[in-house]
Amino acid sequence: MAETLRSILLVDADHHAREGLAVMLRKEVGCLVLEAASTVEAEEIIQREDISVLMTDLFLPQKSGIDLLKKVHAANAEIVTFAAVPFNDREKINEVLKLGVFFYIHAPYDFDEAIIALARGLTYHDLLIHKEVRGHKIRKTEGFNGIIGNSGKMQNLFNLIEKVAEDDISTVLIQGASGTGKELVARAIHATSPRRGKNFVPVNCAAIPEELLESELFGYVKGAFTGANQSKMGRVQYADGGTLFLDEIGDMKPSLQAKLLRVLQEKEYEPVGGVKPVPVDIRIVAATHRDLEKAVADGVFREDLYYRLSVVPLNIPPLCDRRDDIPLLIEKFVQVFNRNKKNPLLGFDQGAMKALIDYPWPGNVRELENLVQRMVILCSGKLVSAAELPEKYAPGILRPHLEAVSIAPLGSLIPESVLDGTVDFKVLVGEYEDRLIHQAMTKTGGNKKEAARLLNLKRTTLIEKIKKKSGEDLETD
């Protein structure tokens, strides 16, 4: 497919400022720059041309820049928009961000700042279009056994998983920060290997108390200890012929590490209290968020076991190192959580998307998944804006305060024109309730107990209301 030249449309009635910026952009960014002095001119150009990025001044003859932005957002989801706002006018900045613009530029323009911002807009546009243009390829490669990722790093990982799975015997060590998808990768290895017809048995070594882990793994024979009235099969045996996934292996105590080494070397183990070794055919996939090499150097992890485990090391990059996967992951999670919803979430607007792409994601994909779930519950039927995200995801964006709403006179919340005899009382009250709950949840960063306190509700009542609105079960915290 032929590459189309990317284009920026500048809309500003001040032709000196507009032309000055246009000249600089053509020189510095090397893209097509089109100009309009009014919304009418801008709309004509948008009809005719393929616009990648639009930057509009708010003060235009006839219709305002706000009108233009609303129209563009409604009809051209892939045009990345910027608004020029008077320097430090927080109210206007907040207004345009709420409208869903990608970002704002100060007017009068600082050319360097404007060029950097608009060039970023073009990059973001590439990301959106990339998905469209390569739609077919993405559909084929966007996921690998439930692991979403289209970045080069994830594609490399998928290739490695396939190779490792074919090999079938070698031990795999998956390393990555918490929430990067280590268990998903382990399951994908099992699901693509010849062992897929047998059990995949996960064991979280950090979650099982030290004194129980041995019997959990290897089982025990009758009479092995007080209370062992009958023999019990361990997870190692349960995984026979299949895959044993040892999560958080770095937390395993040294005495057990020695027993695990025996399973790897001799392909046999002894149940607790047993005298006869039991043969077993398992593939071990281990994972950790710890630096095992350092644990070896510190003397808390056996060196021989480390080398045995890390025959094939797989490293999952943190989400902040593959930001181009973020829009795809968001899209997928919205689809998943929208399932069975009467009022599905429409998605995240450009401003919100930009905030989420910029966020560092210390909790990786798990954190992103939880955030999307929360927004699907709280913002059903809408496009989420940056102002609706919890503060930490979009810092510096003005948010309406709960107090302001609660003391506002009722007349100012419901325009007179609504009370014309056709009003649906339940819908309006429901919307007001949604808004209060949403604001309380946003203000408390999703803490239901705290939100219930702010609303003067019982926690269980709040959870019940959220459940009802989401139409699906919600974990209580």
Ligand SMILES: Nc1ncnc2c1ncn2[C@@H]1O[C@H](COP(=O)(O)OP(=O)(O)OP(=O)(O)O)[C@@H](O)[C@H]1O
């Ligand atoms: N690439 C991905 N695509 C889709 N979902 C993902 C991806 N990565 C992680 N997830 C989801 O994020 C959550 C955390 O994933 P997982 O439990 O595999 O992470 P982990 O690295 O094992 O975490 P921990 O170290 O805390 O156990 C899961 O709900 C998983 O489905």
